[in-house]
Amino acid sequence: MSDVLVQRSEPVRVHGALGDWQAITIKFSGEVLPRERTEVFKGAMFAAYPGDLAFSKIDARNGAVGLIPDSIPKAVVTSEYPVFTPNADKLRADFLHHLLRAEHFRADLQRKASGTSGRKRVTPEGFLSLEIPLPGLEEQDALINAYTEALHRADQLEQEADAIERAGWKAFETALGVAPPPPLPDRPVFVARFKDVERWSHESILRNAVSGPDQQHSWPLTRLGDLVVDLENGWSPKCHDHPAGEGKWGVLKLGAVSFGTFDAVENKELPANLKPRPEYEVKAGDVLISRANVVRYVGACAHVEATPPRLLLCDKIFRVRFRPNSPLLPRFLAEAMKLRVVREHIESRLTGTSPTMKNISKPALLDIRFPLPDLIEQQRLVDDIGASRADAANKRTEAATLRQSAWATFEAALFTATEEPSA
Template structure:
């Protein structure tokens, strides 16, 4: 690297504040981002400009190495962030950008770190001592062009997958006659009932006071409570620490959108006599009570993955009447724009946490076609989801293969 980069040590001197000098931070991904800071740093400060290579002495081994983007004409750094100027007669900026992300380069960089454990640094001398492959400029251009063409193709496929997923969701909603939530009216000032002001945001209150059930529903709209029972789980306390009757329980972290993450389970002590009312059964729909706007109403279905499992009180259980409502159909309704708009409108803030209670979940308006129709709609939705995921997988494979090809052109495997 010493033959390709020159260290820049241009001091920056300011009298009051940083002015038009932009402080930055470098992510482990190599992305260089602006930092919100107006006051000057204590001690020495140095300049960097678009195209310069910068790295964090402490975090370079974790990937904090990047190029200053053209959107930042004047960057200011402390001595903890050395600045290197590439020789453009030997290096294309785009090639250098990708080279810095290569796994082989990162491994070499990690080996250059020195110092005490936890505070190891990469010095400018060590960085410049790295050896890197140097194709001709034409070869660099060809590598970058091929890789970026694959990225473009992958992005097109990802856009196709997103359109397919959206079209599938819209078809499901159209079959039920529940339209997406209308855009919020431009009402920066409006009147709401006092009890609604605990909603977590202006949008939540406005959504609540303007929310109306769809008038174009093609099937009867019923409250969830008429076709299912909503129940809280068991509250964790010192009295039920794991003991003689330890039982696995589901937390909010276990309930992801549409799936359960059971990699890490925790336990509570629950006597045998209490298990009949607490034990999860196949087909139970599990919903997050809240914590943040993203978590409110996030749900998945229990399929008896673990025996004698219960749920914590921050996870709501919906046990449906299977003769009237299918669990998969209910979850699809909850995940629809109709269901999500309802939960957003009803979520409340308690001690700075957004949440929804069992009463409001029980009042969710659910379109209720015959169960055979529910099953058909869920199957169509699932088939379309599989198709969109297949296209998304093709996109991820394009990215993976393109990057592997780029690295293989520069580094010998295992060297």
């Protein structure tokens, strides 16, 4: 490192307020961020500028090593954060940025930490004594360009996944006749009959001009309480803080349904001295609805495709009890609960004074109304939206695999470089 880095020791006079200077913090990920500090600075302070490398003496072994970003034009640090300027004739900043994240570099850096346990530090001298693979500038550029192109393609795949999901959901809403109207033009120019202006608002007239008359539901609106037997909630005894071990009983947490898919990991183990209540055991095919949480997660609903045994319903989650030969498919209900009109109903009926814990009552949930197609159409709609989500998931998996492969290729190139003379 001493061949490609020069230590910067530029004192900065700071008397309390920083003025144009910005204090920083370095995350274990290597990200350098502005630091909000209200207390007065004491002791010597030093300058760092975009492209400079800085590290925390005490946390460098955990990954707190990074480059000052362009968004922080004038950084200021204490003596606990040594600053170095890379030699631009030998080292590209982007190459250095990724090199700092390489597994073998971090392992070498950890070995440079010295001192008592819990207070080990990396000194500037120790940091500069590290050996790194140093390809030529052209090869550095080629490695970074290949890695960057792979990341760009991965980003594109995730954007495609998002678009697939949005299109699938829009098709679901449109089929039910509840898709949101298109946005109004910024500077509308339109013609309306005077008798229409007398009857309707200018916004309604404009919407008719842009997208035609207001959408009508393609299927009859049906009340949830007229379709199901009941909503039952479970039991919330005092449990351990960890998930249930193998063969143990567990009680679901709200996180099991908060994000619209069932997550069996979100549970707490039932203490051995408490007798489980098997009548509350969650089964495949159940539809679960959160009755309490922060606003956006109250009414969150999940269909249980599969579940491990011995997981119990908690008292903050409702389970839907369907009628025999029900005209409502469980998977369709789980999707209908995400509709904008349903969410508006839920959020208008919340109770509770705490901003972090709102509630909705059973009667309020049973009073929800949504379009109800026949069973054949319900099945088609949930199959279609399921297929769109599966396509999106495949795109995201491809993106994750591409990122991992690109990084593995970059690191492999560095290991190859270590067979040549190191700097």
